Amino acid sequence: MSAPVQAKFPMTAGFNFAIEANSDGARAGVLTTPRGVIQTPAFMPVGTQGTVKGLTPDQIKTTGTQIVLSNTYHLAVRPGVDTVRTLGGLHKVMGWEGPILTDSGGFQVFSLGHRNKISEHGVEFRNHVDGSPLLLTPESVLDIQARLGSTIAMILDECPAGGVSRDEVAKAVVRTHRWALRAHEHRSRLDLFEPMAVFGIMQGGVHEDLRKESAQQLLEIPFDAYAVGGVSVGEGRDALLSTIGLSAPLLPFDRPRYLMGVGGLEEFMIAVDQGIDMFDCVIPTRNARNASLFLGDGSSLNMKNARHKQDPNPVEEDCDCLACTRYSRGTLHHLYQRKEILAYTLGSIHNLSVFHRFLRKARTAVLDGVWEDFRDGFLSRLSLRSG
């Protein structure tokens, strides 16, 4: 096996990443930011509109959340960056003092593909609200994130849909690299309201050689850390898992590796095993709003199912979340059936708690030197259930 890749440049002042233990590929790390410390591996709940839907900041915290993600594109459209700035920045708007990672808006742009026009300059976009134009460039997305007061900003990348030709993925790698260079150039001109790290994003689809090319180019640019982008775009489950496996080791061992837009206990297990440290995904909160609650073994319950109607047991016995310590499955069933707001709040609290607890257990297993047992035990129980 080749020696692990090391980062070539220091991190922004106020930021640090230390690995406390590693086992196979999995690592237990500590990412320090001026807004607080994040023990990794860590999951970031998504607060699309500047709010993790249905949860107060205190409730978000009790689930085990250390850092939240918010969406640059959505905030830029509504309420608008100037409004956020006038209100004191994104931390004030969200009522959240801890670290915030913002995406670049690139993913929304590409996922709402029919509304955009991509050129070398950037992406011209008609917003989904009133159709007015919004120009996202490598420079403007960093300006927006700086004005929001983001703790960790993401660069603009070109994220092609899954299933496009190899040729198109290769072009996206080249453009993403040119945009990354422009983003880096622009950092010295940013009007910062607080210290902000910037993460680069690797592309390359499911192609090993393109992933390598993208990583090699990206690592020559002094970003604070690097993310695996261009995944979870409809490439299919097997391709996703193999792409994680071939991408993670290409990124510096001594920096947090962020797998964008992927969530789920099995996905966490496989990705952490490959050396991924950070995750985000809308699934826990979105599914909670659809009455789908996760269990720690990777399965889930539909709380609208009539079999829960008179069940006095909690959703999960050993879960210490508000939903499980104070309410029964029967109560949750009733709240979901009646579409009570509390159902969405309790469901989101529970699902986030399950995700965070799983990653904390993974972290503890690495620290205790029993990672392989933990991983193999989980995966064999999973295959027994699905087999």
Ligand SMILES: [Zn+2]
């Ligand atoms: Zn719970």
